[in-house]
Amino acid sequence: MVYNNTHSPNSQYLVPGSRSIVHDLSLQNQPESDPNQRFKRDLAWCIAPTLMVSFKYAWAGVRYAFVTQRNFRIHTLIGTVAITLAILLELPPVEIAVIGLTSGLVMTLELLNTAVEAVVDLTVKQSYHKLAKVAKDCAAGAVLISAIAALLVAGSLLLPPLVTRILLLMR
Numbered sequence: 686m687v688y689n690n691t692h693s694p695n696s697q698y699l700v701p702g703s704r705s706i707v708h709d710l711s712l713q714n715q716p717e718s719d720p721n722q723r724f725k726r727d728l729a730w731c732i733a734p735t736l737m738v739s740f741k742y743a744w745a746g747v748r749y750a751f752v753t754q755r756n757f758r759i760h761t762l763i764g765t766v767a768i769t770l771a772i773l774l775e776l777p778p779v780e781i782a783v784i785g786l787t788s789g790l791v792m793t794l795e796l797l798n799t800a801v802e803a804v805v806d807l808t809v810k811q812s813y814h815k816l817a818k819v820a821k822d823c824a825a826g827a828v829l830i831s832a833i834a835a836l837l838v839a840g841s842l843l844l845p846p847l848v849t850r851i852l853l854l855m856r
């Protein structure tokens with residue numbers, strides 16, 4: 686596939702007759718001598734002009750995932766419960782941090798999974814493609830593995846003190 690970016694100021698760097706889109710990406714074809722040119726992304730529709738605007742877009746992504754992805758809401762709820770329990774049970778700070786990290790990792794991978802889904806759908810639309818299946822299944826698999834690891838971590842750190850507290854209350 687040739688990406689015919691004729692409006693690009695860097696179009697002189699395009700490889701004529703190239704069969705790979707990689708050759709046409711402007712970042713790959715910038716002259717090394719011009720540092721200002723190196724990081725211009727001509728293919729981007731919009732580039733956040735400030736740090737605050739970057740945060741706004743990032744937050745929009747989190748909000749989108751929360752509103753549209755049931756799994757993201759479930760992971761957020763479980764992570765919040767686990768961290769709250771860890772604080773209430775007065776676990777050592779390192780253990781609270783480990784629970785926070787593993788919960789955050791699951792949510793991060795769920796966001797990446799949502800991004801992969803969007804890019805795949807954008808690329809193949811409603812048609813079946815076995816590489817689309819590989820991409821989506823692997824992204825979902827990454828979430829699954831991290832969720833199992835998070836459950837193991839939270840279970841092994843939270844269950845012993847939780848059971849002890851419950852037994853104390855029942856006496």
Ligand SMILES: Nc1ncnc2c1ncn2[C@@H]1O[C@H](COP(=O)(O)OP(=O)(O)OP(=O)(O)O)[C@@H](O)[C@H]1O
Nearest residue numbers: 754798802809811812813814815817818821822825
């Ligand atoms: N275009 C496609 N071509 C081939 N298989 C697809 C395609 N779209 C979806 N699939 C298959 O259907 C499954 C479900 O697709 P979906 O878009 O709901 O992703 P998902 O990761 O299961 O979503 P979620 O994380 O929201 O549950 C994918 O894991 C994949 O196996």
